[in-house]
Amino acid sequence: MSHTLGVRQAQKQRTRQALLDAALELLEEQSLSSLGLREVTRAVGVAPTAFYRHFPSTADLGVALVEEALGRLHPMIRTTVTPDGDSGERIARAVELIEGHVREYPSHVRFIARERHGGVQPVRAAIQEQLGRFTEEVRAELAKDPQSAGWHDDDLLMLAGLYVDQMLITASQFLETLDAPDGERRRVAETATRRLRLISVGRRHWTAA
Amino acid sequence: MSHTLGVRQAQKQRTRQALLDAALELLEEQSLSSLGLREVTRAVGVAPTAFYRHFPSTADLGVALVEEALGRLHPMIRTTVTPDGDSGERIARAVELIEGHVREYPSHVRFIARERHGGVQPVRAAIQEQLGRFTEEVRAELAKDPQSAGWHDDDLLMLAGLYVDQMLITASQFLETLDAPDGERRRVAETATRRLRLISVGRRHWTAA
DNA sequence: AATTCCGGAGAACAGTTGTTAACTGCATGG
DNA sequence: CCATGCAGTTAACAACTGTTCTCCGGAATT
Structure with missing residues (x-):
């Protein structure tokens, strides 16, 4: 074949x-x-x-770049959110994974962050589509978690979107520390961890009103 | 004078x-x-x-646009986070305020969202500086809230950053619904509200470890 | 009233851009 | 082995770019 x-x-x-x-x-x-x-x-x-x-045209080149940067990232996202280990471990794992990805593919990350709201409509649309798929996949993974018992699907989607956006923000913050002293990077990792922890607390005490 | x-x-x-x-x-x-x-x-x-x-150069034009778009926004931010009314009221007020601002100054919002990670370094720096000031102001406002008793300053700053980023995300989502059916806009408002509510819950149960 | 200042106009520059057409050479499929 | 297909080349096009220098007219200053 x-x-x-x-x-x-x-x-x-x-x-x-x-x-x-x-x-x-x-x-x-x-x-x-x-x-x-x-x-x-x-x-x-x-x-x-x-x-x-x-x-x-260069716009189509851009769309191809979106595929290259995000297309093969879905499995990674999926396994990141998968409910293994306790909350703290998962958060630490996610932040490290983001940091590693930014270090390995900095120009991919920069491209996505830049063109997500950039001036080329087809590229914006392609990024939105990929991010939408991410959000849906995260939602599906969250649904498996026993912690999500009683949650409305709307709320799960809301939470998934929050996670995806937070992932992008964190990635772009790591990007800015790429040629900065190591302390900066540690600080970004620390803040990102605490953000996720706060979201995690909110999730735990969420009342599915 | x-x-x-x-x-x-x-x-x-x-x-x-x-x-x-x-x-x-x-x-x-x-x-x-x-x-x-x-x-x-x-x-x-x-x-x-x-x-x-x-x-x-056009880069300096861009920096001037940053001032125009964000410079006179500080008072509004301040009063939005000020601890008046209960949590639900504040959240609703904030979301409405963002929606109104996007409707009134759509091109300002678009410009900031686009150039925050854009290709012109001085403009990125100017935006970062303004957003940093926003974050600091929100932190100061949060510190006044009795709910913040016992919070570390680091954690308050983390929370303030989370709010500012969430504000930007919400604004850019409203922007995309500007020439869309009214239902879309309602959905964005609803999701943004719930995101803030979840953060609010996390905040309430945060343990200042 | 005379002089300086200065926002804007005009023309010209070398260099760049996207797109077209007609071409060449080589891997491919019959 | 020969004919076709097709990735890449060459040349030329009108249009556009940022920047320089010189100039003009009218407000501001003295």
């Missing part, structure tokens, strides 16, 4: 990935709406017109 | 404001990092070179 794709398509996907990588790097210091197609091809070392063989 | 400034400076501030207004409108469909100086002057009906009489 895994049809090893020919020399031709392989090379195509290679330059496509090179375009994505170059764009992601250029986007560290600007927004997608100011990213020029020539700028990207120049960085890759390819003719401007070659761009069109892969993307109709 | 109110020295009515001469015809000259009055006219200058007029075109300056016109530049700000035009920029804000153009920024509804793009990011600051792609906003051209000529684009702005063209919209105002003024020569490109006139721009330099007011701002060294």
Whole structure:
């Protein structure tokens, strides 16, 4: 079934990935709406017109980047919220996982944070869609937790959204500490942990009115 | 004391404001990092070179917009968190206030949400600074509340940050419902209310360990 | 009343942008 | 082995960008 794709398509996907990588790097210091197609091809070392063989416009390049940054993140999210261990352990695990992800894929995180409210509508929509899926998956995971007994589905969705937003905020705060002294990073981790803890307390004492 | 400034400076501030207004409108469909100086002057009906009489670059224009959007918002924030009435009333009041502000200054809200993580560093810094001031002011207000007895200052700051971030999230969600059916807007208000309520519950049962 | 100041206009610059068309060379499928 | 397909190239286009320098007219100052 895994049809090893020919020399031709392989090379195509290679330059496509090179375009994505170059764009992601250029986007560290600007927004997608100011990213020029020539700028990207120049960085890759390819003719401007070659761009069109892969993307109709830079907006579509952006949508592809959303897939790359968030598409394969769903399993990780799922296992993070899964009800293993006590509340404190789960929170610590989640914060560490976020910190690790930011350290490993900083430009992905930056791109998502930047373009979530950015100037390119299709990209905003793609991000919203992915985040919506995250929220739904978190809700489903929360529903499994015995702690959620008696909770309305609306409230579970509310809580899931709160978690997802908090995840993004934390990630973007870690991002800002990437080339800062270690103490800053510790402080962000500490504050994020306490935020989650407070939400956790609220959750425990929530009355499903 | 109110020295009515001469015809000259009055006219200058007029075109300056016109530049700000035009920029804000153009920024509804793009990011600051792609906003051209000529684009702005063209919209105002003024020569490109006139721009330099007011701002060294579009980045500085952006910083000025941050002041305009957030600078005069501090009193409002302060009174929102002030401990009057019971928790439910305060939450309802806050959500209504956010909704009203978004309806009145949608482009301000959009600009802040967009450029908070945008591609122009000085603007990001200006926004961060204003939000930091908000957080500190909220912390100070929370400290007055008898409910905060025994709270560490760190925890109060954590809670204040949580409120400020939640405020921004809610504002940006209202923004997306601006030209949507009324039901959507009601749903956003409802979810925001419940989020705040959950935080409120967490706050009430917080143990200042 | 004479002089300085200064917001804005005008023209020109080198460099950039997205998009088009027609091409070349090579992997692919018959 | 030959014909087709197609990723990438080359050249050219009109339009646009930020920035400089020189100038103008009228308010502000003396």
